Amino acid sequence: MKIYIKNMVCSRCKMVVSAELEKAGIKPASVELGEVDLTGDLSDEQLSKLDTSLKELGFEIIDNRKSRIIEQIKTAVISMVHHSDEQQHINLSAYLSQKLNYDYGYLSNLFSEVEGTTIEKYYIAQKIEKVKELMMYDELTLSQIANETGYSSVAHLSAQFKKQTGLTPTFYRQLKENKRRNIEEL
Template structure:
């Protein structure tokens, strides 16, 4: 038996943070996604314990302001790609400027300075990761996936997919289908 699971990354991380901060008896409040304000002075021992707990989940505390803003850019873009409404076709530049309260030029320059890639490339990578997930975990056609990811056409999706992964989405579908059939014959 196989099931497919969809999860809300934001809710997942927030739940972990809530549980672990409560376990450590630290008074806090969530400001935004990825932002916590401690409402009391926290001992170095509790902070160290909190850091160790977070690392178990692949979460780390960020202290450099530039890195913090770049992480907010990444989180916002991932949220934009993975939780986009099919009818909401807003440009990433407008989305980021409105969400983070900075000019797109500033955000793009900072992102490139810290990550050595552009926001546009990051968005493409996220869209292709989502396309791979949809191909692997759903029965959507490439047309439906292209529409969901707001590509102008299947050809546009296919071009970006091949440029990013080295194979076409159709080839990727065949590989996934072959793996499934091999797995089913072994069971």
Template sequence: MKLYIRNMVSTSCKMIVKNELEKIGIPYERIYLGEVNIPDAPNKDQYRQLKIVLSAYGLELMVNKKDILVERIKNTVIDMVRYVEEHPKIKNSNYLSEKIALDYTYMANIFSKETGTTIEHYIIYQKIERAKELILYRELNLTEISYLLNYSSVAHLSRQFKQITGSTASFFKQTSCESRIALENVLSMLQKNH
């Protein structure tokens, strides 16, 4: 059985869920971004406790199939942008279809209806947030960042960076005072800008 959890977008979130499952006594097999494999359904009291404790962390148990699909898409994109060592050299649409095992057109339609934006725009925003983070770390130059994020060139990254943030990546690097957006808030920022 799987539990689906909204806003579970980082390793820290996974640790929170793991700790809370253990406290409540719900055994688990594996914890992923946005979902937990459990051997058996929790009883009503355990489910209620988990729902309450997760909400205190800004996490939410989901049962609606469309909400679950949108969250799976978001978490797959986050995983692709942040945690995959080398970005896939295939189209984003093919990558998502393979990972989620659904037709991309179907996923894109559901995502757009439910969020008000496209999957591609969501990917771009995630990549720019990751670029901002990497710029702030000051360990990689823009060429290395563009390669890491699978951009065709520094110019392509720079164009999208300016389009999304309103400033150049170089200016952002010099000032480094811009605040980053929490992963779970990227979609709401994207909706405000479109």
């Protein structure tokens, strides 16, 4: 039995869900981003209790097909952007079609209908968040960040960054530096 879980998008989320399953006495075959594969079935009562405890932690069991597909799309995009070194070499539509075993046109229409935005815009938003994260560490040049996040050039990254945030990457980096103060200055 597979259970799909909304908002389970990182390694810590997997650990939290795993711990909650263990607390409930449920031993999963695997816990992956957005889904739990169980070795057996759960009773309605067990499922209800699990859903309640997961909701308290900010997660939610998804029980309809469209919502599961949307969550799988989001999980795949997040995984591709934040947890994969291969993102710059993969076409988004081909990646999603292959990963989810659906035609990209269907996935795209469903996502737009339910979320009110396109998969592409969601993907770009995730990439910009990754760029912000990398800029925060201040270890890479903008050129290296563009390369690592799959942008063809710094100009392309800068244009998308400005369109998404209203700021240039350079200005954003300066703001970030001004936001943090030394403990001694407080």
